[in-house]
Amino acid sequence: MTSISSLPASSAPSTTTTTTTTAQDTYIFSPIYSFPPFFTLQPNPITRSSQLQSWSAHIQSYCRAHRLFSISLIDALPTPLFTNATLSRALSLRDAKAVVHWMSTKDGGNRAEWTGRKGDVEAAETEGGRAWIYWRRPEEWAQVIEDWVDRTGQRGTVLTLYEVTESDATRREEFWGMEGELLQRCLGVCVKKGKAQIFGGEGSEGVKFF
Amino acid sequence: MGNTNSAHKISAQDKAILDMKNQRDKLHQYQKRITVLTTREKEIAKECLANGDTTRAKLALRRKKYQESLLAKTDAQLAQLEQLTSDVEFALVQKDVLYGLQQGTSVLKAIHTEMGGIENVEKLMGESEEARAYQEEISQMLANNMSNQDEDEVEDELEALEAEVNGVALPDAPAKQPEFTTEEKAQMAKARAQRRARERAAEQASQPMLA
Numbered sequence: 574m575t576s577i578s579s580l581p582a583s584s585a586p587s588t589t590t591t592t593t594t595t596a597q598d599t600y601i602f603s604p605i606y607s608f609p610p611f612f613t614l615q616p617n618p619i620t621r622s623s624q625l626q627s628w629s630a631h632i633q634s635y636c637r638a639h640r641l642f643s644i645s646l647i648d649a650l651p652t653p654l655f656t657n658a659t660l661s662r663a664l665s666l667r668d669a670k671a672v673v674h675w676m677s678t679k680d681g682g683n684r685a686e687w688t689g690r691k692g693d694v695e696a697a698e699t700e701g702g703r704a705w706i707y708w709r710r711p712e713e714w715a716q717v718i719e720d721w722v723d724r725t726g727q728r729g730t731v732l733t734l735y736e737v738t739e740s741d742a743t744r745r746e747e748f749w750g751m752e753g754e755l756l757q758r759c760l761g762v763c764v765k766k767g768k769a770q771i772f773g774g775e776g777s778e779g780v781k782f783f
Numbered sequence: 784m785g786n787t788n789s790a791h792k793i794s795a796q797d798k799a800i801l802d803m804k805n806q807r808d809k810l811h812q813y814q815k816r817i818t819v820l821t822t823r824e825k826e827i828a829k830e831c832l833a834n835g836d837t838t839r840a841k842l843a844l845r846r847k848k849y850q851e852s853l854l855a856k857t858d859a860q861l862a863q864l865e866q867l868t869s870d871v872e873f874a875l876v877q878k879d880v881l882y883g884l885q886q887g888t889s890v891l892k893a894i895h896t897e898m899g900g901i902e903n904v905e906k907l908m909g910e911s912e913e914a915r916a917y918q919e920e921i922s923q924m925l926a927n928n929m930s931n932q933d934e935d936e937v938e939d940e941l942e943a944l945e946a947e948v949n950g951v952a953l954p955d956a957p958a959k960q961p962e963f964t965t966e967e968k969a970q971m972a973k974a975r976a977q978r979r980a981r982e983r984a985a986e987q988a989s990q991p992m993l994a
Binding site for chain 2: 730731732733735736739740770772773777779781783
């Protein structure tokens, strides 16, 4: 495809300045997105690590702008996230897996996590399955939700989980539309800190912040 | 999980409120579903009209109408449910306020009993009044016991202190040599001679004692 050396190592910092807009149509891709070699993982370790970093930043900012909390690699491959139609370049499934895998490691800042049970990580990977994209990690989300509860004076009131992520009251919040499983995980962080308590039956859980 | 430590934080009321809120959420979801259905019926009606099938279009519109009436009913129910929920929540707040008032009152009462009631306060006030009168008497007596002489001494001391504080005005030192008349000079010479003679005599008197 393209020569390896043509990917400048200095291109990594430029991706951190990606513009994040909430409107889907006006999402501005980082400049590296229009750089053809970006779509082929480079074998050179140094170039590769900087490229992975760029990909991680790109995926996070894209998911943030489009309010995606998890992606299914198979479904996401043909979307603009992995495919640049103007360049007619796309990341292969194998490379996309490698990127997400790298994001899920410590090097990648734990910015992704394969869904499914802990033991089934490999199964999830081989299935090309779903992964959480943590443009905010659960503990960061926990803080955001706590701040929201504080700001709206809802300490001590009972909230349903549905209410937190689906109701009109939170439509403007960043966690609106979050999947229930991820929400449970975030609230679990609050519970561990003793700031909240989850109760109620399966599927109709409520949470109370203290 | 039966975490005993945190379980007590969730009261029966909380569970009841959660149940109501869950019902509300279910109604919300139901409304969403109905809204989706009505828009679909409308589309169906449009399609049927475009195909010239008026009866089916009418049927679809009738279904839509029925679903809209359902929507209105759920709206009323939702309002009722929400009102009940906020009533319960407000009652809880009232309970908290009442509890706070109770606490405050009991604290106030405890402080009052510590002070020993109104009689005690009256007694104390009387005693303090008496003590003040007594003190007044003592000062009066002390002031009257001062004799005239004492007063004078006091005044003198005050003057001395004042002089000390303000500094005594000393006369200026003479600026020129003293001028003596011949008479004075003779007198001074005589005085000097006398003094010397006295000194010599004293010296002689002390000599044998030393020897």
